[in-house]
């Protein structure tokens with residue numbers, strides 16, 4: 001997006017002159033204080049909102065979304081939740097089932113495909129949600145604080161999983177988080193937002209996949225410290 005500004009009908013200006021690019025296969029995170037415009041950027045990228053000014057160009061052939069709430073259909077099994085996307089697109093039954101089983105296996109749920117959402121833990125529900133996003137083989141995934149409601153241990157394991165999936169499948173990602181360490185662990189670039197604008201950018205140089213232990217390196221702590229300092233300056 002180039003020069004994007006967004007003012008809502010009630011006069012609230014959420015974004016002013018924002019430039020942002022996600023290269024193919026790149027994972028970019030947005031961090032910033034509550035209300036600074038992160039979700040508005042994602043909704044604009046998804047085509048759910050039209051900017052007041054500026055241009056948005058999405059070259060990805062397929063875009064997927066993952067929200068903080070797993071948003072599963074309670075009356076469908078995990079497998080049939082993941083199959084739904086193929087059903088809506090008219091993918092033949094055998095093919096959509098094979099694809100759904102493959103991504104459920106990739107997120108570590110091969111043994112839980114027949115369970116309904118109420119029979120799954122919060123972390124497992126989020127794995128189903130990620131599987132549902134991946135089954136469409138997206139070029140771009142838009143993730144709005146997907147791990148925000150999870151406990152710390154589940155959150156760390158899902159960060160590792162997402163990062164491994166990203167390394168294998170090389171989809172681009174735009175990921176919102178409030179966690180500085182999550183941002184540094186996952187991304188190629190961390191964009192630090194102030195109110196309605198991108199205030200700073202911190203590049204993370206390490207190739208994917210990143211071992212979970214990288215979080216305990218001194219270099220990691222230094223980058224997290226830099227993001228935190230920029231966040232404090234931008235807020």
Ligand SMILES: Nc1ncnc2c1ncn2[C@@H]1O[C@H](COP(=O)(O)OP(=O)(O)OP(=O)(O)O)[C@@H](O)[C@H]1O
Pocket residue numbers: 008009010012013014032033034035036037038039040041
């Ligand atoms: N539909 C809307 N109508 C009017 N104002 C809105 C609308 N959606 C968002 N806003 C306002 O735009 C600003 C940015 O909101 P946005 O949801 O993008 O922030 P955010 O950074 O994602 O916040 P959080 O971290 O709390 O989720 C806020 O002031 C919010 O109140």
